[in-house]
Amino acid sequence: MIEALFEGLLLVLQWKAFAFMLLGVVLGFWVGLLPGLGGVTTLALMLPFIYAMTPIEGFAFLLGMHSVVATTGDITSVLFGIPGEGTTAATILDGHSMAKKGEAGRALGAALASSLVGALVGAIALAVAIPVVRPLVLSFGSPELFMVAIVGIAFIASLSAQGGRGMLRGFLAGGLGLMVATVGQDPQAGIARYTFDSLYLWSGLDLVPILIGIFAIPEVIDLVLRGTSIAGDVPKGRLNQGALEGVRDTFRHFGLTLRCSLIGTFIGIMPGLGGAVAQWLAYGHAAQSARTAEERAGFGKGDVRGVLGPGAANNSKEGGALIPTVAFGVPGSSSMAILLGGFFLLGLVPGPDMLTTHLTVTFSMVWTIVLANIITVVACFLFLNHLARLTVVRGALLIPVILVLVFVGSYTANNNYGDLLLMLFFGAVGYLMVAGGWPRAPFVLGLVLGKIVENNLYISVARYEAEWLTRPIVLVLAALAVAVMFYPLLQARRSAARGG
Amino acid sequence: MERLASRILGIAVMLAAGAAVVIAMDWPFKAKLFPIAIGVPVFCMAAAEVVWGLLRPDARVGAMDFRLSEHLPGKVAARRAWIAIGWMLGFLAGIVLVGFPIAVPLVVFLYAKLQGREPWGLSLGLAFGVWGVFYGVFDRLLHLPFPAGWIQSWIGLA
Amino acid sequence: MRHTLALGAALLGLAVVPLTGAAQSPHFEGKTVTIVVGFKAGGGYDRTARILARHLPKYLPGRPNVIVQNMPGANSITAANHVYAVAKPDGLTIGTFNRNLVLAQLTNVPGVKFDMTKFAWIGSAASETTILAIRSDLPYQSFDELRKSGKPVVIGATGPGANTYDFPLLLREFLGVNFKIVSGYSSSADIMLAIERKEADARAGSFTSLRPFIDRDLVRPVVRARASEPGIEQLPVDENLAPTPRARAIMALRSAPEVVGRPYVMTPGTPDAILKLVREAFAAALKDPELAAEAKKAKMELEYTSGEETLKILTEVLSQPKDIVEEFSKYIKFGE
Numbered sequence: 001m002i003e004a005l006f007e008g009l010l011l012v013l014q015w016k017a018f019a020f021m022l023l024g025v026v027l028g029f030w031v032g033l034l035p036g037l038g039g040v041t042t043l044a045l046m047l048p049f050i051y052a053m054t055p056i057e058g059f060a061f062l063l064g065m066h067s068v069v070a071t072t073g074d075i076t077s078v079l080f081g082i083p084g085e086g087t088t089a090a091t092i093l094d095g096h097s098m099a100k101k102g103e104a105g106r107a108l109g110a111a112l113a114s115s116l117v118g119a120l121v122g123a124i125a126l127a128v129a130i131p132v133v134r135p136l137v138l139s140f141g142s143p144e145l146f147m148v149a150i151v152g153i154a155f156i157a158s159l160s161a162q163g164g165r166g167m168l169r170g171f172l173a174g175g176l177g178l179m180v181a182t183v184g185q186d187p188q189a190g191i192a193r194y195t196f197d198s199l200y201l202w203s204g205l206d207l208v209p210i211l212i213g214i215f216a217i218p219e220v221i222d223l224v225l226r227g228t229s230i231a232g233d234v235p236k237g238r239l240n241q242g243a244l245e246g247v248r249d250t251f252r253h254f255g256l257t258l259r260c261s262l263i264g265t266f267i268g269i270m271p272g273l274g275g276a277v278a279q280w281l282a283y284g285h286a287a288q289s290a291r292t293a294e295e296r297a298g299f300g301k302g303d304v305r306g307v308l309g310p311g312a313a314n315n316s317k318e319g320g321a322l323i324p325t326v327a328f329g330v331p332g333s334s335s336m337a338i339l340l341g342g343f344f345l346l347g348l349v350p351g352p353d354m355l356t357t358h359l360t361v362t363f364s365m366v367w368t369i370v371l372a373n374i375i376t377v378v379a380c381f382l383f384l385n386h387l388a389r390l391t392v393v394r395g396a397l398l399i400p401v402i403l404v405l406v407f408v409g410s411y412t413a414n415n416n417y418g419d420l421l422l423m424l425f426f427g428a429v430g431y432l433m434v435a436g437g438w439p440r441a442p443f444v445l446g447l448v449l450g451k452i453v454e455n456n457l458y459i460s461v462a463r464y465e466a467e468w469l470t471r472p473i474v475l476v477l478a479a480l481a482v483a484v485m486f487y488p489l490l491q492a493r494r495s496a497a498r499g500g
Numbered sequence: 501m502e503r504l505a506s507r508i509l510g511i512a513v514m515l516a517a518g519a520a521v522v523i524a525m526d527w528p529f530k531a532k533l534f535p536i537a538i539g540v541p542v543f544c545m546a547a548a549e550v551v552w553g554l555l556r557p558d559a560r561v562g563a564m565d566f567r568l569s570e571h572l573p574g575k576v577a578a579r580r581a582w583i584a585i586g587w588m589l590g591f592l593a594g595i596v597l598v599g600f601p602i603a604v605p606l607v608v609f610l611y612a613k614l615q616g617r618e619p620w621g622l623s624l625g626l627a628f629g630v631w632g633v634f635y636g637v638f639d640r641l642l643h644l645p646f647p648a649g650w651i652q653s654w655i656g657l658a
Numbered sequence: 659m660r661h662t663l664a665l666g667a668a669l670l671g672l673a674v675v676p677l678t679g680a681a682q683s684p685h686f687e688g689k690t691v692t693i694v695v696g697f698k699a700g701g702g703y704d705r706t707a708r709i710l711a712r713h714l715p716k717y718l719p720g721r722p723n724v725i726v727q728n729m730p731g732a733n734s735i736t737a738a739n740h741v742y743a744v745a746k747p748d749g750l751t752i753g754t755f756n757r758n759l760v761l762a763q764l765t766n767v768p769g770v771k772f773d774m775t776k777f778a779w780i781g782s783a784a785s786e787t788t789i790l791a792i793r794s795d796l797p798y799q800s801f802d803e804l805r806k807s808g809k810p811v812v813i814g815a816t817g818p819g820a821n822t823y824d825f826p827l828l829l830r831e832f833l834g835v836n837f838k839i840v841s842g843y844s845s846s847a848d849i850m851l852a853i854e855r856k857e858a859d860a861r862a863g864s865f866t867s868l869r870p871f872i873d874r875d876l877v878r879p880v881v882r883a884r885a886s887e888p889g890i891e892q893l894p895v896d897e898n899l900a901p902t903p904r905a906r907a908i909m910a911l912r913s914a915p916e917v918v919g920r921p922y923v924m925t926p927g928t929p930d931a932i933l934k935l936v937r938e939a940f941a942a943a944l945k946d947p948e949l950a951a952e953a954k955k956a957k958m959e960l961e962y963t964s965g966e967e968t969l970k971i972l973t974e975v976l977s978q979p980k981d982i983v984e985e986f987s988k989y990i991k992f993g994e
Contacts, residue, residue: 030637034637036638037637037642038700040698040700041698041699041700041728043700044698044700044884045699046643047700047705047708048708048709048712051952051955069647074633077680078528079986081561090604091596093564093566094815096566097566137643137851137854139855141525141852141855142641142852142857159564160563160564161561161562161563161564162559165552165559165561166561166562167547167565168545168548168549168552169506169549169561170547170563172513172542172546172549173546174709175517175538175541175545175975176513176516176542177518178538179517179520179535179538179539179542179558182534182535182538183621185817185993186530186531187816187817187818187841187842188530188531188817188841188842189527189530189818190817190818190819190993191527191528191531193524193527193531193535193648194520195767198769199684199731199732199735199736199739199769200731200732200736202731202732202735202769203730203731203732203733207687217588218568219566219568220584220588221568221581221584222566222568222587224580224583224584224587225568225569225572225577225580225581225584226569226572226579227580250649270852271847271848272843272844272848272851274844276523287564296564296825297562297564299564299566300563300565300566301565301566301567307519321576324851328850328851328854329847329850329870329871329874330844330847330848330850330851331847331915334700337845338699338700340847341700341705341956344870344955344956344957345955346955347955347958349870349874351870352868352875359694394616394618395616395620395948396611396616396617397612397616397618399587399611399615400607400608400611400612400626400989401608401626401630403587403588403591403607404604404607404608404630404634405613407591407592407595407630408600409599410635411600412638412644412699413643414728414729414730414731415645415727415729415730416730416731416736417595417596417647418731418771420592420595424588424589424592427588429509430786432505432509433505433510433563433565434565434566434567434568435501435502435504435505435508435568436504436505436507436508436509437505437506437560437561437562437563437565438509438563439563439564439565440504440563440565441564441565451844451846453534454534454842455842455843455844456842458530458840458842459840459841459842459843459857462838462840462841463812463838463840463857463858479558481927495535499538531798643692643726643727644727645692645694645727645729
């Protein structure tokens with residue numbers, strides 16, 4: 001196995017494969033940065049170009065592109081408050097708040113450094129887990145997935161403000177998210193739920209326009225209100241100390257970064273959970289690390305930990321998602337589904353063989369992820385401080401550009417004007433939530449978990465009747481859910497005891 | 501502002517959840533279980549939030565989220581918020597009337613010039629730059645479909 | 659005099675050239691042909707369209723640029739409506755969408771604004787038959803054995819409207835096989851994982867999508883629908899096992915669109931001459947050796963079924979007697 005590890009590295013370092021990887025990285029950089037250029041869509045568009053490449057080159061290209069998207073998506077989230085990708089929305093909450101305080105450089109540095117850590121952890125996990133990955137994935141069936149989703153719901157408690165009313169609003173938002181997720185055709189009886197005979201609503205509501213609307217629109221309105229640049233009236237000098245400070249933050253909170261990377265890897269390994277979940281669970285966990293009530297209240301307003309958590313989880317989940325794709329031929333995320341197509345094109349059959357006879361190829365994929373991320377992060381650092389200067393550009397120049405990104409980004413999700421209306425509708429909802437003190441994170445969490453909760457519950461009951469409740473992993477997860485749910489109470493009590 | 505917005509949301513959610521539960525009643529069991537199981541608690545929670553808001557009108561709860569800027573006097577803030585909304589709806593109208601490829605540079609130019617009172621050169625330059633990237637990437641490179649606006653259809657160009 | 663003759667000859671020459679020029683000037687020259695796909699990028703319909711887009715230009719007079727645009731929505735009803743009524747019948751728009759849309763039309767799904775028989779049919783690029791595959795370690799070697807054993811077999815499905823759900827449903831309802839259909843998996847790939855976990859025992863689906871798992875020996879096909887593909891010809895056909903003519907008719911109705919596995923149409927009203935050109939281009943492109951090599955790599959089996967034949971099949975589907983359609987609707991809903 002060690003030989004395969006080194007052979008894999010040598011394969012990637014061949015100049016042709018390396019060149020293709022660099023090309024992929026350049027492409028991926030822009031794909032992540034521009035909202036509306038979805039990582040998944042672009043991967044699909046690139047597939048035809050790899051017909052002429054050898055397997056190693058093809059993978060270097062595709063993976064190079066793919067590994068980078070989550071990293072640069074964070075940049076757009078931090079600078080403009082627009083999710084560059086559906087998976088980088090959580091970074092907006094604290095990342096963009098930091099930008100508004102003039103700490104854009106620091107936020108970007110933190111996002112990039114934590115992304116790198118996350119990618120490395122994900123890649124290491126992929127390499128290390130190879131012997132145990134099959135039994136691991138096989139032991140997580142639908143009952144376990146249901147419970148993981150319940151744990152996710154329990155995280156709502158950590159995403160809500162302290163106190164009874166704060167929790168009430170948090171769970172309200174979460175419940176609302178769960179309800180919005182039911183729109184569309186249900187997979188049990190085939191009923192078109194809440195579609196009001198509209199074709200647009202029939203396939204359900206797309207996540208990307210909702211995310212763009214609920215996060216970006218309130219920021220734009222606030223920007224117009226303030227009449228200033230994004231960074232407001234903060235003196236210019238502060239910006240430049242940024243990036244390195246962000247890197248230091250990553251290591252200052254290294255435990256958190258590491259834990260969130262592991263959360264991301266785990267979510268990535270579990271197929272069926274979807275890419276958007278990891279960032280919110282990581283964010284919730286980061287919020288749990290607040291030691292006093294004030295610290296906790298500071299989340300969502302510019303706490304660097306709120307950037308580290310999602311930043312790490314986003315990248316690690318992709319390494320994790322590669323595992324079921326490679327080992328089982330079952331894509332761990334939608335981008336992996338495209339990569340799977342790439343597998344076939346390049347003549348490889350995913351399955352147990354990839355972990356034995358073709359282990360070298362698998363390791364070359366690991367190395368590609370590692371190298372692509374290192375290159376991207378280093379390259380970004382070179383002009384990070386310039387990027388951060390965008391936050392002092394006059395609002396009047398920036399706002400129309402942001403609006404264009406918002407509208408184009410929402411439209412290109414499905415090439416449907418309906419998505420523009422959807423985006424504006426949730427923009428209004430988001431604005432009211434921000435004005436009314438309702439947290440948005442639980443809403444998004446409910447939205448992404450809704451289908452997972454419902455469908456896995458039905459599958460579990462249909463398949464196992466009542467006995468799924470007594471499966472060992474289910475019980476462990478249930479206990480975890482209870483613990484996660486009541487953790488904020490523990491936090492509050494501890495900080496009151498400290499007199500804080 | 502927090503009080504008003506929270507009340508609007510609370511009532512809206514009550515109505516939505518209530519309607520959702522009522523609509524779901526007619527469906528077969530498997531289709532209606534989840535919506536009702538979520539809808540009923542959401543209705544109750546929304547009602548609780550509204551009542552709480554009426555009983556304790558001065559409480560400021562906040563959320564783990566950003567706060568809208570509050571340093572501006574109410575009237576100014578409200579007017580600017582409406583202006584922002586106006587621009588967004590205007591952009592939407594532009595997209596429908598003349599299509600994305602024209603609406604994009606148009607809104608950039610108009611906003612920079614009218615709202616921001618930026619100099620002509622900068623406004624035009626920015627509009628052209630944005631249009632260039634938009635056109636180059638989304639139209640030429642990706643061939644994404646941008647339907648023609650209504651006006652073009654009426655005058656028979658499209 | 660000589661000048662007049664020369665002038666006359668020149669004029670004559672000038673008059674003739676445009677005439678011959680017009681007859682030879684290709685319709686598609688300098689234009690862009692758009693293939694509208696009713697699904698997101700990356701799926702089977704999309705990949706088929708993209709392979710075609712790369713090889714069609716050679717065979718269309720004037721070598722136009724052929725691009726693919728995705729118009730997902732309502733399971734491709736949106737795209738079909740668009741190609742039917744909004745696109746112009748100038749031969750520059752081609753549509754491809756869910757093969758089961760004819761069933762959506764048959765069962766009066768709200769929102770359907772097209773009539774399948776009125777499209778200008780190019781044909782189909784593949785036939786996609788449904789098979790049922792069971793986990794290899796199960797003791798049943800044939801469908802007959804499975805039936806006779808009477809033991810419950812857990813079938814993982816995504817939801818009503820998908821062949822993962824509909825195919826086993828009909829087998830259960832009409833043949834009485836003891837299937838427990840567990841629905842709600844987020845994708846057919848997730849069902850494969852459930853099979854490996856022994857949470858599910860079997861899955862129905864297109865042969866194309868199941869092939870990698872059959873090749874890997876995770877599952878074994880036991881029964882198929884009517885359209886045959888190389889490799890599964892010897893399997894029993896569901897219709898042939900139907901106990902009553904009505905059951906057979908309903909199964910046949912479900913399977914009928916599968917021969918038109920990857921439908922390609924143009925807007926109604928497209929001039930016949932253009933339709934002919936495009937049909938010929940399609941047929942030729944699908945025989946192109948480079949396309950065949952690419953398709954093979956992508957594990958796709960592409961084969962041309964003519965426009966006339968597809969029209970015949972669809973007309974037959976739409977002219978089924980009302981009572982059969984009513985009973986069909988009880989079992990089969992149009993969906994994801």
